[in-house]
Amino acid sequence: MTTTQVTLVQIDNYGPWTVTPEPRREMDLQTLQSRLFADIAQFVGHRDAYVFFTRFDNMIAVTNGVDDAAHAALQESIGNRYPVSISLGTAVAERPVDALTSANRRLQTEGSAQDEHRTEVLAGEYLAETTDTDLQIAHFDVVDVTGKYTDQINEFDTFINVERAYASLMHHLREAHGALSFFVGGDNIISVCPDLPERAFTDAVSHVESDVGVELQVGVGTGSSAHEAGFTAKHALEDCRRDGTSVELFGAPAIGD
Amino acid sequence: MTTTQVTLVQIDNYGPWTVTPEPRREMDLQTLQSRLFADIAQFVGHRDAYVFFTRFDNMIAVTNGVDDAAHAALQESIGNRYPVSISLGTAVAERPVDALTSANRRLQTEGSAQDEHRTEVLAGEYLAETTDTDLQIAHFDVVDVTGKYTDQINEFDTFINVERAYASLMHHLREAHGALSFFVGGDNIISVCPDLPERAFTDAVSHVESDVGVELQVGVGTGSSAHEAGFTAKHALEDCRRDGTSVELFGAPAIGD
């Protein structure tokens, strides 16, 4: 059984800030957002956690092993170095989506994301201990994306295909299992899952192929942290690439394509 | 009539690099990708151009007003500061998608994106002059996203709604008009369009609402650079917010909601 600690990172009152006193230059906003994400990725990454950019003004992190002091340190450091501040809500549940809902509610009950007086909320519960099966992470990519898409058609049409595969997968895994799936660039999608059997991944791959016609492959790993689970998933995905299989569970026998 | 200069930015041989000699830590890759994007956003932004992160390993830029020397300077600077290099293909056409296809082909004909010997390609044609109507940019967002979504449901489900609206819009505008639409964070989507009448935007908003049930509003601007067109679009969108209208063309009378 998984135990997922999820942190919602929300920029305080960001929307109004972007247009006050008048709209700010778009490339400055893009720079600010992506650097803020990069800084959070470094901070949590060195603690073996993951953060996903999601909508940039709201980011979702999987923070098993990161305690309240570290969350406070992150919040202070961002406040010291950016023109905006962040609120952090954290919660724990078996299913990722339930942890997120609970984490999210901790911010929502404090006020609106656009309430200028609701800043730097730090609210949450944190896991005291971790075990080797707390997290299950699946790393998907598109079979031969370079040969089939990148080198053949224009980048926007490639992107449309990747986006459609992502939309199909994120919706399926959310509805069927309460998993949270994130596009992480290129043709890569990382899903934070509850404890799912191999069949669930075979089904997901089939679902996407029949839904939008894009062929995925997936490596799955478990671990006590997002990095540990995600890293074994990456290695399992390498096995797919090498062996032509479509689903590989780290440590489990391969399933034929 | 629009004249759009599009640049495809492609990280050379990036996929293989991310797993050589073994998979690299995901948060390091996320940091690298988002900072690379931020640097390019600063570089082109100060020249009044726009770049969109798209898949991060491939980014699409609208570069009217940025000449070949500037493209060469960007390529050199990235090569000096990152462990990866970039190739740049640039082309000009009336419709954004045609410019991209042509820009993209300039890289594809030089070799595969994963050919380790095809690095730092710099190929393109650049506009010698600019005029005030070269670009048309539409800036969409979700009506009351904070009140309807962010403050009410969990962030992932909010994100699913925003993604669905984006997927619907990007596909519609691509197919109907050859426009390129990009999610830029929050609930914002920026579309680089050919010269479209008001009705095209009214139709797009209606299409998304009937397709996925998300209500959008949009400001539209024109200009000689992406910044100029995008900035007038932002101002027009502010008019939507203030007046409750769903489509505003900069300088044109408002269309009722």
Add this chain to the structure above:
Amino acid sequence: MTTTQVTLVQIDNYGPWTVTPEPRREMDLQTLQSRLFADIAQFVGHRDAYVFFTRFDNMIAVTNGVDDAAHAALQESIGNRYPVSISLGTAVAERPVDALTSANRRLQTEGSAQDEHRTEVLAGEYLAETTDTDLQIAHFDVVDVTGKYTDQINEFDTFINVERAYASLMHHLREAHGALSFFVGGDNIISVCPDLPERAFTDAVSHVESDVGVELQVGVGTGSSAHEAGFTAKHALEDCRRDGTSVELFGAPAIGD
């Protein structure tokens, strides 16, 4: 008695890299260096350690409380995100300069800083435990630098005065006590000291004033980490500013100006 853990951070084979195949643009090198320093500052800072930019290609860090796994993680992350790699030598001693000499020797015995085959050395000893008196840090600044210099003369001449004060202080504290002093911007100098009595700081301030005619004030703190010692030093320096005293030891009675 202090117990100082010092880490030497050395960019591998950096000099030759900066001119291969021909000299790289200076502003790209400056950007690379200062961002690398910033990343290391964030990494160690969140572990309550300090790093100083020193010569940028060689940086000196005070890393009490940072273990070998963290040093390895830093080295890997830099290697993943920069075109250069770093070597790290760490050692422990009562006097900061002795810890540095020992840390430095761990790299020197592995080969030259410009040996292209000597890369990513990770060698050191790390403190297993920390105590509240492990570190003593002094934070100096110039009395009324804005009123006397910044607002009066040109910035270069202000800088000459600050540099002269720094050169005088760094040399004095190095020779007299084996302390390591670093200019950290503005008019601020941070000295990592062995356990020194108040008189040593009074003498240092007098020495600089008689040597180069610049009036300093200093707050001194102790702690189990660089941040803890440095933070109490900052608070002590605030007392100097408020009370017009020239030396304040955290927790000790003030010394008259």
Add this chain to the structure above:
Amino acid sequence: MTTTQVTLVQIDNYGPWTVTPEPRREMDLQTLQSRLFADIAQFVGHRDAYVFFTRFDNMIAVTNGVDDAAHAALQESIGNRYPVSISLGTAVAERPVDALTSANRRLQTEGSAQDEHRTEVLAGEYLAETTDTDLQIAHFDVVDVTGKYTDQINEFDTFINVERAYASLMHHLREAHGALSFFVGGDNIISVCPDLPERAFTDAVSHVESDVGVELQVGVGTGSSAHEAGFTAKHALEDCRRDGTSVELFGAPAIGD
């Protein structure tokens, strides 16, 4: 005859900000300062200008070829992305120090660097045209710094030697010629000079050697921009390294060691 355009970049009211409401973490300040410098280096660097970190809260830039619109764009972009803002004063003179004094006065007359109401000053005069001899830049380094220092003694003592050489050189060139010299990391010093003959550089090298016992070599270049002059200086310095000479003027016959 040279024509040097110098810009003083000053963070507004920075000192008070760093301790309000209480002292901020030192590593956050270091990160902020060095990233701000890096961003300015990228901005001006792509316009063939140079900026030097100097005291970080005050930075000196050589901005021939960068007009008022570009200065305004830089100021706006920093204001959009940092928790602090910057003021910019620019002036032109034959001697670098005179240009700086004049640029500096433009800020000083507007109010104190610590006046909270004096923010985002943008004041200056900008060169309308550039010629090939506007700038003369000298690039110094220490002869065999790795063999004599880095690989032999501890880094702090190496740094003391480099600092002493820098202090001696900066003072000499400032007093003798009104040149501005900046340490740029490693063993490198860049001097922005008026039009000086070869003998001035021979004298400077001799002065430093007799004053502090450190042996320097120097390449000198001229150009219409800082990059152009600095780049030819770097190439000339490469000639020193290859030929064992101590002064090389780009395009001039070598002077014996």
